[in-house]
Amino acid sequence: MIYLLSWYAQDFLWVLGAGKVLIPEIFLLALVFLSLFRSEDGVRILWAAFFGGVLWDLRWTGFPGVSSLFYVSTLMFVRWVWHSIPVSGRTISLFGFLLWSANMPVALGRIFLWGARGIGLWQAYLLQQSHIVPLVLLACAAYAWRLKKQDV
Amino acid sequence: MTDKHREREWIHGLLALAASLLLLAAAPRREFFKGAVDFVGAILRYPEYPAVFIETTAREFVVWFAERQGLQERLKSLKEENEHLRLVWSMENARNLRRELDGFVRYARITLREPLSWWSEVRINKGRDDGVVVGAPALHNGFLAGRVSSAESGFAWVELLSSSSLMIPVVIEETRDLGVVAGDGDGGVWLLYVPENRMLRGGMRVSTAMVSEALPPGIPLGSLADERRETSDGYTAWRVLPGASLSQLYALEILGLHPSSQGSSSTGRPGS
Numbered sequence: 001m002i003y004l005l006s007w008y009a010q011d012f013l014w015v016l017g018a019g020k021v022l023i024p025e026i027f028l029l030a031l032v033f034l035s036l037f038r039s040e041d042g043v044r045i046l047w048a049a050f051f052g053g054v055l056w057d058l059r060w061t062g063f064p065g066v067s068s069l070f071y072v073s074t075l076m077f078v079r080w081v082w083h084s085i086p087v088s089g090r091t092i093s094l095f096g097f098l099l100w101s102a103n104m105p106v107a108l109g110r111i112f113l114w115g116a117r118g119i120g121l122w123q124a125y126l127l128q129q130s131h132i133v134p135l136v137l138l139a140c141a142a143y144a145w146r147l148k149k150q151d152v
Numbered sequence: 153m154t155d156k157h158r159e160r161e162w163i164h165g166l167l168a169l170a171a172s173l174l175l176l177a178a179a180p181r182r183e184f185f186k187g188a189v190d191f192v193g194a195i196l197r198y199p200e201y202p203a204v205f206i207e208t209t210a211r212e213f214v215v216w217f218a219e220r221q222g223l224q225e226r227l228k229s230l231k232e233e234n235e236h237l238r239l240v241w242s243m244e245n246a247r248n249l250r251r252e253l254d255g256f257v258r259y260a261r262i263t264l265r266e267p268l269s270w271w272s273e274v275r276i277n278k279g280r281d282d283g284v285v286v287g288a289p290a291l292h293n294g295f296l297a298g299r300v301s302s303a304e305s306g307f308a309w310v311e312l313l314s315s316s317s318l319m320i321p322v323v324i325e326e327t328r329d330l331g332v333v334a335g336d337g338d339g340g341v342w343l344l345y346v347p348e349n350r351m352l353r354g355g356m357r358v359s360t361a362m363v364s365e366a367l368p369p370g371i372p373l374g375s376l377a378d379e380r381r382e383t384s385d386g387y388t389a390w391r392v393l394p395g396a397s398l399s400q401l402y403a404l405e406i407l408g409l410h411p412s413s414q415g416s417s418s419t420g421r422p423g424s
Contacts, residue, residue, distance in 0.1 A: 008199060015203035018211070042161040050168040054175065058192040064185055065175030072172060076165040083158070 003048045006030035007055065014060065022114055022124050024131035025103050027052050028071055032102045033139045035079055036095060037146070042079060049075050061113070070106040078102045092147070096140040103132055253403040260284070261403050263307065271314040271339050274298075275307055276404060283409045284308045287366035290404040295395025296320070296360060296373045297404055308406075313341050313373070314398050322373055323361040324352060330361055333373060333392055339399065343376065343390040350388070354378035358392055368407070 006027045013023040031052070035045045053068025061067065078098050082090065111124045178184050253261045260276035278284050280303045288300045290310045299318060301311040311318045314335035322333045322343065331346045343358060356376045362369035377391040 011196065011200065012203045015200045016207050018207050040157070042157070043164045046161065046165050046168050050171060053172070055192060057175075058185065058189050059196060062182075062185075062189060063176075063179045064188075065172045065177075065179055069169065069172035069176060072165060072168040076162075076169075079161070 002030060002034065003052060007052050022110060022128045024128055024135065025106055028074065028103060028106060029099065029135055031071065031075060032078055032099055035075055036082055036098065037143065046072055046075055070109060074102050074105060092140050092144050095143045096136055099139055100132065100136045249402065258405055258409040259403045260406050262401055271312060271335060271337055273301065273309050273311050273315060274401060275309055277307060278406060278409060279304045279306045279308050281305050284406055285408055288406055288408045289367055289371055290406055292396035292401060292404055294372065296371045297396035297398065300406065310404060312398055313394055314339050321361040321363045322358050325357040325359055327352065333358065341392040341394050343392050346388050346390060348386055348388050352376060352390060
């Protein structure tokens with residue numbers, strides 16, 4: 001359900017922006033968040049990323065496979081990094097950093113495909129980050145809350 | 153998480169990657185995905201409707217606001233343009249009137265009428281050089297409006313009928329009664345020194361009486377009004393309705409102005 005909701009939220013914002021504003025990758029953010037938050041659901045999240053990406057491409061880019069490739073490869077990389085680190089090293093800041101950096105490739109790819117060049121590229125990037133960073137901080141707060149709950 | 157789980161996850165991940173690459177490889181052939189693209193678009197049309205509605209409404213509002221702003225700016229510029237055109241039109245009118253007045257021989261244009269002495273005197277653009285002499289009658293619409301009180305080389309002052317210091321000897325044409333016309337300084341003109349027993353009435357014509365050469369007799373002045381007041385010395389004062397429009401004067405006809413001197417002087421003066 002959360003996959004559908006996050007995909008729909010991203011789609012809704014994209015329609016609302018009418019292609020004039022680059023909206024944040026809410027779907028990918030939710031996927032990465034869930035993949036780090038619930039380590040055992042890896043396979044399901046990977047296929048959700050694949051189908052979500054294909055659906056997005058069919059709806060918007062008209063080039064099926066681009067978004068799913070980005071989403072799946074990003075998820076695999078993030079999960080590999082996360083599980084390579086011992087449990088004691090999985091801090092809130094690392095969680096936040098992974099969540100934020102997972103957005104980078106697809107964000108830059110979208111900005112480039114969007115047609116932004118020169119100073120417009122920076123403007124689009126900063127605008128996108130202004131949406132992503134609060135969401136990342138919110139996710140960090142949820143992760144911190146979970147860690148605290150586990151300690152108790 | 154066990155190694156088996158991780159291995160399984162890697163296999164699924166690689167499968168998903170491979171599927172993505174396959175789709176990517178087939179993506180340039182649009183006919184493969186045309187149906188799917190249309191289907192997804194048709195399905196998502198309904199959940200996307202609120203966003204479309206909000207976006208359309210916002211866009212329409214922005215367009216409406218921009219149009220309104222544009223209209224206001226246009227209105228403002230038209231207002232300014234209208235004011236400018238009005239000013240130009242008024243100036244052109246004034247120029248035409250001035251040219252017209254200057255074109256009349258024996259007419260002098262009024263160049264100054266001070267608010268404090270509005271009912272007493274006016275300045276005209278003709279003077280001694282143009283043949284204006286002190287005491288000469290000044291006419292408006294063929295009626296006496298005042299007399300020249302002082303004349304300089306290029307201009308002269310005319311004392312109006314409504315001035316309290318100007319007294320004109322007159323005669324009532326119907327009865328041949330004599331009297332004196334003087335102003336009250338507030339725009340009113342009165343016939344004074346008419347004995348109480350004289351049978352005068354409103355509407356009788358008033359014209360100048362023969363007193364001196366400077367003021368010829370028979371120049372019409374106006375007519376008597378019905379309003380009158382008794383004075384303590386046995387006389388009755390009658391209000392006179394002047395034929396000259398004393399409140400709205402642009403030019404005066406000065407008797408005694410010579411066409412030849414008019415022409416010679418008008419060449420060197422900017423006002424003429």
